[in-house]
Amino acid sequence: MTSLQGMAPRQELADEVHALLRGHIMRGTIPPGVRINIEDVARQLNVSPTPVRETLARLESEGLVDRQPRRGYRATELLDRDDVRDLYELRMLLEPHAVEAAANRADAPLLQLIREELERGRELTRDTSTISPAELSAHDERFHDLIFQAAGNELIRQSYARTHCHLHIFRLAYSDSYDDHTILEHGQILAPLVAGDAEAATEAMRRHVLSSEARVMRYFDSQEPKKAAWHGNPATL
Incomplete structure (x- = not known):
């Protein structure tokens, strides 16, 4: 393994450790429920325990690890069917309202950012044989967050962001739902949004949320969550 030691500045090292551990949890190479030993991870990455502790605190705030008294950290369990339904119920309450508000406000700079984000998403899917589920998940999260920004209610935006909905849906079924x-x-949401057609934008968002939920529910019906191969110690990254 390539050592992360020697990278500078310190924040860059912390970000590298965070990206690495987060990626392994999201892909399932650190499986749900597995304990993550700070000293073992630090030794594997040839870094001090400090950036590993910082990373685990960040991952706890994202809902990807749990801290257990006197036992340290472990990767959180996957969402179950009821958890997913609860998340989609929240989405249905918040996202149609957000896109309606965004269409009525029609903030030109933010609308341009949403256009650019959609184009990035389209670029990701031009070749269906090389679609990256991780990149599509990140696009999905950015697209919806920009709509919340355009709606202009920061409290609602932050409340939704704390659910980390897209992270957990991706982690559950990353090869199937994106x-x-x-x-x-x-694209069907963006067209009426840009045109300022609040009613059509709201309906497009409702259809999108319902379609997304249906795709994830089909995943529950068809198979167990897929995980990458696992070979022992969770510190073996």
Whole structure:
């Protein structure tokens, strides 16, 4: 393994450790429920325990690890069917309202950012044989966050962000629930949003949330969550 030691500045090292551990949790190479030993991880990465502790605190705030008294950290369990339904109920309450507000406000700079984000999503799916689920998940999160920004209610935006909905849906079924359907539906939201047609934008968002929920529910019905191969010690990264 390439050592992370010697990188500068300190924040860059912390960000590298965070990105690495977060990626392994999201892909399942650190499986749900597995204990993450700070000293073992630090030794594997050839770094001090400090950036590993900082990373685990950040991952706890994202809901990707739990801290257990006297036992340290472990990767959180996957969402179950009821958890997913609760998240989609929240989405249905908040996101149609947000896109309606965004269409009525029609903030030109933010609308341009949303256009650019959609184009990035389209670029990701131009070749369906090379679609990256992780990149599509990140696009999905950015697209919806920009709509919350455009709606102009920071409290609602932050409340939704704390659910880390997209992270957990991706982690549950990352190879099944993100595909070019997501991008097509984003385009159907953007067109009326840019036109200031609040009613049509709201309906497009409702359809998108319902379609996304249906895709994830089909995943529950068809198979167990997929995980990458696991070979022993969670510190073996």
